[in-house]
Amino acid sequence: MVNDLINSNSSTTQILILKAARKIFIKKGLSGARMQEIADEAGINKALLHYYYRTKDNLFNAVFMEALKHIQSEFFIILNSDRDLFDKIRFFFDRYISFLQENSFLPGFIIHEINQNPDRLVEFFKNAGIRPPINLIIQVSEEVKNQRIIPINPIQFLLNMLSLAIFPIIASPLIKGIFEIDDPDYKDIIEQRKKELAEWFIDSIMIKKSSNEEQKE
Amino acid sequence: MVNDLINSNSSTTQILILKAARKIFIKKGLSGARMQEIADEAGINKALLHYYYRTKDNLFNAVFMEALKHIQSEFFIILNSDRDLFDKIRFFFDRYISFLQENSFLPGFIIHEINQNPDRLVEFFKNAGIRPPINLIIQVSEEVKNQRIIPINPIQFLLNMLSLAIFPIIASPLIKGIFEIDDPDYKDIIEQRKKELAEWFIDSIMIKKSSNEEQKE
DNA sequence: ATATGGTTTAACCAATTGGTTAAAATTAAA
DNA sequence: TTTAATTTTAACCAATTGGTTAAACCATAT
Numbered sequence: 174m175v176n177d178l179i180n181s182n183s184s185t186t187q188i189l190i191l192k193a194a195r196k197i198f199i200k201k202g203l204s205g206a207r208m209q210e211i212a213d214e215a216g217i218n219k220a221l222l223h224y225y226y227r228t229k230d231n232l233f234n235a236v237f238m239e240a241l242k243h244i245q246s247e248f249f250i251i252l253n254s255d256r257d258l259f260d261k262i263r264f265f266f267d268r269y270i271s272f273l274q275e276n277s278f279l280p281g282f283i284i285h286e287i288n289q290n291p292d293r294l295v296e297f298f299k300n301a302g303i304r305p306p307i308n309l310i311i312q313v314s315e316e317v318k319n320q321r322i323i324p325i326n327p328i329q330f331l332l333n334m335l336s337l338a339i340f341p342i343i344a345s346p347l348i349k350g351i352f353e354i355d356d357p358d359y360k361d362i363i364e365q366r367k368k369e370l371a372e373w374f375i376d377s378i379m380i381k382k383s384s385n386e387e388q389k390e
Numbered sequence: 391m392v393n394d395l396i397n398s399n400s401s402t403t404q405i406l407i408l409k410a411a412r413k414i415f416i417k418k419g420l421s422g423a424r425m426q427e428i429a430d431e432a433g434i435n436k437a438l439l440h441y442y443y444r445t446k447d448n449l450f451n452a453v454f455m456e457a458l459k460h461i462q463s464e465f466f467i468i469l470n471s472d473r474d475l476f477d478k479i480r481f482f483f484d485r486y487i488s489f490l491q492e493n494s495f496l497p498g499f500i501i502h503e504i505n506q507n508p509d510r511l512v513e514f515f516k517n518a519g520i521r522p523p524i525n526l527i528i529q530v531s532e533e534v535k536n537q538r539i540i541p542i543n544p545i546q547f548l549l550n551m552l553s554l555a556i557f558p559i560i561a562s563p564l565i566k567g568i569f570e571i572d573d574p575d576y577k578d579i580i581e582q583r584k585k586e587l588a589e590w591f592i593d594s595i596m597i598k599k600s601s602n603e604e605q606k607e
Numbered sequence: 608a609t610a611t612g613g614t615t616t617a618a619c620c621a622a623t624t625g626g627t628t629a630a631a632a633t634t635a636a637a
Numbered sequence: 638t639t640t641a642a643t644t645t646t647a648a649c650c651a652a653t654t655g656g657t658t659a660a661a662c663c664a665t666a667t
Contacts, residue, residue: 186643205421205506208625221644223626245568278505280561285502287563288495289422294567305569328569328579329586335565336557341549344497344556346504350511351462352522352545362545369546377594403613425655438614440656 187225190215191235194226198236199282203289206233234293237286241297244279247272252306258316259375261309266338266371273342274363281343306331322378330378337370404442407432408452411443415453416499420506423450451510454503458514461496464489469523475533476592478526483555483588490559491580498560523548539595547595554587 193215197206208229212222226232251265273280287294297303313327341348341363349359410432414423425446429439443449468482490497504511514520530544558565558580566576 201506202419202421202502204419207623209623218645218647219625220627220646224644227626229625281501281505284498284561284564285419287567288498289418291563291567294563298567303568323590325590326579326582328571329583331569332558332565332579332583333554335561336553337550339561340553340557343560344501344552346508346511347501348549348552350504350508350515351520352548354545362543362549365543366546366549373540373542373594377590424653426653435615435617436656437616437658441613444656446655 186217186221190217190222190225190232191239194232194236195240198233199240199278202282202285203229203233208232237283237293238297238300240279241283241294242301244272244276244283245301245303249303249306252309258312258322259379261312262334262375263371265334266374267367269338270342270363270367270370273339277342277345280339284343320380323380325378334374337366337374341366403432403434403438407434407439407442407449408456411449411453412457415450416457416495419499419502420446420450425449454500454510455514455517457496458500458511459518461489461493461500462518462520466520466523469526475529475539476596478529479551479592480588482551483591484584486555487559487580487584487587490556494559494562497556501560537597540597542595551591554583554591558583 190211194206194211197211197214200206201210206229208222209219211232212219215222222232226235247269251268252261254261254264256264309331310327313322313325313330316322317324345359348354349356354362407428411423411428414428414431417423418427423446425439426436428449429436432439439449443452464486468485469478471478471481473481526548527544530539530542530547533539534541562576565571566573571579
């Protein structure tokens with residue numbers, strides 16, 4: 174029988190299946206993936222696949238929820254970390270881009286599947302009890318109020334950070350095509366982003382003390 | 391018989407089919423779309439569908455190529471327009487985001503299908519004779535050299551512009567979910583971006599003449 | 608009027624696909 | 638060793654799906 178919790182005994186095969194399903198679903202999406210292909214990838218037969226996960230939808234949900242949790246928790250861990258705003262920005266670009274480099278198909282997969290069926294997201298957030306990153310939103314508002322950064326809507330602030338980090342990863346084949354860049358060169362570009370993006374972004378929002386008010390503070 | 395060129399006589403139905411295919415393919419992707427659904431959407435029957443476009447792949451390619459050309463030409467028209475760099479940036483954010491608002495599923499569709507089959511992109515660029523936007527790359531390099539903008543890799547420059555414009559559109563269901571924003575509010579946020587993004591971006595790359603060298607020029 | 612090309616109807620086909628079943632074989636637990 | 642749980646084999650099923658076919662229908666232009 175299938176255990177809901179992944180325990181020590183029955184876990185091996187179940188995890189094997191999940192890994193295979195992850196690989197295939199993330200690459201091909203729900204409608205593009207084939208149960209047979211997942212079974213092959215896991216090195217087992219279709220009957221056993223259905224023995225553990227009765228339906229394709231079942232298996233897909235397991236993969237999707239796990240993926241969403243993964244990408245989301247990484248994001249929230251960074252944003253809720255106990256740091257100064259600027260450090261947090263540095264931390265974000267470095268760590269989140271690294272994370273995305275190692276999971277380059279994840280965000281595209283999630284976005285595509287949410288577009289196919291937005292209800293899945295609602296369900297997920299309800300089950301996982303996920304809340305917006307109020308921490309950072311407050312932090313940004315505070316820094317605006319303290320005139321350390323320019324007046325900016327915290328949502329726009331976050332949207333910019335996410336865009337700059339995620340888009341170059343999910344659109345990489347397209348970008349490589351447009352700019353005629355090969356794989357190693359593009360990797361270099363992403364590495365450069367990891368190094369420079371944070372400082373540029375900080376610079377773009379930071380209010381520099383002008384010389385005629387330097388006596389203050 | 392099917393004409394390669396869309397002419398006055400046979401065009402009506404063919405265009406009707408193409409419109410329907412566009413809608414379905416862009417929403418559901420190649421593997422998610424059904425020929426029957428496309429026929430229904432076009433208000434015709436499956437036989438006629440295959441009469442005009444023999445295979446699903448055929449029809450898909452027509453849609454995909456058209457979509458790619460659409461999004462690409464909009465981009466290149468803006469970037470090759472005869473403007474000052476800063477004006478071009480303003481023009482880009484305003485016009486490209488407006489374009490994306492009206493075609494919100496286009497970029498996600500293209501990115502997803504390119505990920506599924508990157509060869510399609512190569513084929514497309516070969517057929518359409520598309521070149522990287524050297525114009526703007528040179529323009530950026532020049533402005534760096536003239537010290538009007540900070541030293542920045544033109545590719546990073548373009549990547550930032552594209553990211554900031556496109557990501558909030560393709561990830562909108564996800565963002566709405568995370569930040570608990572409803573449709574009209576999100577529309578406002580995009581409108582705000584259209585207004586503010588350009589000036590913020592320009593500010594972030596522009597080198598302001600400091601007061602102790604204002605006598606120059 | 609008749610030929611022509613677009614369109615419908617509707618049955619049909621073969622391949623694919625998600626899913627099942629039941630029996631046998633293997634493994635691990637008692 | 639016996640029992641129970643895993644895993645394989647392999648045949649099978651029903652539904653879906655891309656695609657075909659052929660006859661009939663309809664409009665229109667010659």
